[in-house]
Amino acid sequence: MNQLFEFIFQSSYDGIYVADKDGNGLMVNEAYTRITGVKPEELLNKNIRDLVNEGIISESVTLMVLDKKRTHTIIQRVKEKEVLVTGNPVFDENGEILYVVTNVRDISELNQLKLELQKTKALSNQYLYEIEEFKKKESVQMMMDGVVAHSKEIMDVIHLAQKVARVDSTVLIHGESGVGKEVIVNLIHKYSDRAQAPLIKVNCAAIPQHLLESELFGYEKGAFTGADSRGKPGLFEQADGGTIFLDEIGDMPLDLQAKLLRVLQEFEIRRVGGRKNIKIDVRVISATHKNLEMMVQNGQFRQDLFYRLNIVPIKIPPLRERKADIAPLAYYFLNKMNKRYGFNRRFHPEVIYMMEHYDWPGNIREMENLIERLVVTVDHEEIQVSDLPFSLLNQDVRKPISLKSMVEEFERKIIRDYLAKYKTTRKTAKILGISQSALVKKMHRIGLK
Incomplete structure (x- = not known):
């Protein structure tokens, strides 16, 4: 016994x-x-x-x-x-x-599960709150003339664009494909004194090189076989009084670069086959995703032209470097597609989390195309993580990440955004509903200085 x-x-x-x-x-x-x-x-x-x-x-x-x-x-x-x-x-x-x-x-495991449940609930509530806030702010954000502006990085770009809009200095916009260079061009033109005149856009990479000169500068009748018998004004003439945007300027051939330089120096053009110069009044904005300075060193781009174009450089950071813009952009495109196709789709909060941890190699253009695809192809109202394409799901974001790390990262994002807005820890703490000392301790704990 x-x-x-x-x-x-x-x-x-x-x-x-x-x-x-x-x-x-x-x-x-x-x-x-x-x-x-x-x-x-x-x-x-x-x-x-x-x-x-x-x-x-x-x-x-x-x-x-x-x-x-x-x-x-x-x-x-x-x-x-x-x-x-x-x-x-x-x-x-x-x-x-x-x-x-x-x-x-x-009961430590039970307490841990309880704590994680509370944190998950708080995180979900915060995401839902942000969703509503983004919806409320959408009209304000989007009425920056088509620019979704939430991050400090893009706000700095907008501020510079509005400043240079008031003068006629040439602007060279740098940025990867899909970052929204054309949107900034529209903004500059709209805030300029030339807003009521034409804005002519030219993609130098899309026009065959042997036709680019005649497209830009026009031609006289009989200038070449197949030419219009009446001749044709070029895009520079069409932009007279306004703005011409030369996109992908890095693809312009060297011989044509010399003629463009003359236009920038003399403000006059000569049509192909013509004998007289034509005065023009045009503001020139160019853009590229290439490293023009390296091209200058390699003899692929004229140094004198580069200096003429690069009087005011504007660098648009890629989407992966301005995470704060990802959620506002996502909701903007979602609402845009819902209105276009008559749907009422919405995002599960985890979808936004996944988007914020994706690198977006195609930048804003990739996001817009992805969201349109999701809106028109999913069979349910709420877009789930499982609906995202393999390329997005296959990123590092799918690697195991603890709930503690997720919460701390979310806290960092909220505190960083509020500090940028309210400037001091005292005001930020008041908005967040905690004491200033508690905010400072939390910032130290999650690695914010």
């Missing part, structure tokens, strides 16, 4: 600790050590009061049972680990306590 009792005692998954009527440890099973990390020799033949004084346990349910003479359950800390303990009295025939049997259960 004793062997059976010992087997049952040691087989229990929960920890068991037995003390006598004076609080001295008599028995403890292996599960108690597994759960709490406290070894048997630290408990046996020692009084429970000493264990409390030594800090091994935070408080004693055994002493509560001895005092009240009834069952007690408390949450106890044993060597910094939180456990649920229940003390049960064992009485003799006279109703006096002989022993107290304490059952110990590990």
